[in-house]
Amino acid sequence: MRVLVVYCHPVEESFCAALREAAVGTLEGRGDEVRLIDLYAEKFDPVMGREERLAYHEGPPKDPALAAHIDALNWAAAIIFIYPTWWYGLPAMLKGWLDRVWAMGVVFDLAPNGGIVSRVRHIRKIGVVTTCGATRLLSFVMGQPGRKMILRGIRSLCALRTRTLYLAHYDMDNATPESRAAFLAKVRSRLKRF
Numbered sequence: 001m002r003v004l005v006v007y008c009h010p011v012e013e014s015f016c017a018a019l020r021e022a023a024v025g026t027l028e029g030r031g032d033e034v035r036l037i038d039l040y041a042e043k044f045d046p047v048m049g050r051e052e053r054l055a056y057h058e059g060p061p062k063d064p065a066l067a068a069h070i071d072a073l074n075w076a077a078a079i080i081f082i083y084p085t086w087w088y089g090l091p092a093m094l095k096g097w098l099d100r101v102w103a104m105g106v107v108f109d110l111a112p113n114g115g116i117v118s119r120v121r122h123i124r125k126i127g128v129v130t131t132c133g134a135t136r137l138l139s140f141v142m143g144q145p146g147r148k149m150i151l152r153g154i155r156s157l158c159a160l161r162t163r164t165l166y167l168a169h170y171d172m173d174n175a176t177p178e179s180r181a182a183f184l185a186k187v188r189s190r191l192k193r194f
Contacts (some may be wrong), residue, residue, distance in 0.1 A: 003032045004076035008039045008083040008094040020082050022184050026191040035072050039093050046096020060105035069101045078125035085132040089146040123158040127165035136170040165194050
């Protein structure tokens with residue numbers, strides 16, 4: 001399967017980096033073709049500027065820096081997002097990537113009746129691997145906006161029966177070497193079967 005891994009963390013030696021390595025290694029180990037987008041490493045610009053927003057309804061974005069991202073999105077049959085959950089949601093860098101790359105003319109068109117016509121029905125699996133400083137209970141009480149954005153909003157544009165996976169290391173602020181090792185093992189195990 002063609003799997004796009006979208007990774008978003010500013011610290012090279014973070015636990016999220018270990019999660020990225022575990023995910024890519026597991027996917028490649030099972031024979032998947034993997035492309036990695038590392039938003040911070042490539043210094044992706046998450047800001048949709050004035051001109052880009054004014055041209056939003058005229059077709060795909062014209063910024064040449066987005067071409068490889070759009071190509072990867074069109075190539076993928078599955079996407080795995082790996083990021084830290086900050087303030088119960090996505091890091092601004094990842095939200096900006098969605099704003100700029102998951103654009104009209106790329107992932108959807110507007111139908112004459114006002115509905116949305118998807119262009120990404122080829123994506124059949126979406127996974128999230130994340131860390132959360134908050135506990136599972138507090139994350140649930142706050143509504144898990146990042147989880148909902150990806151596994152409901154993004155998923156709604158993909159194939160009709162898109163499979164999803166959500167793996168979170170909760171209470172990361174109190175993580176131990178044992179809890180991190182157990183979560184890495186869980187990520188490897190679940191991705192082998194996903």
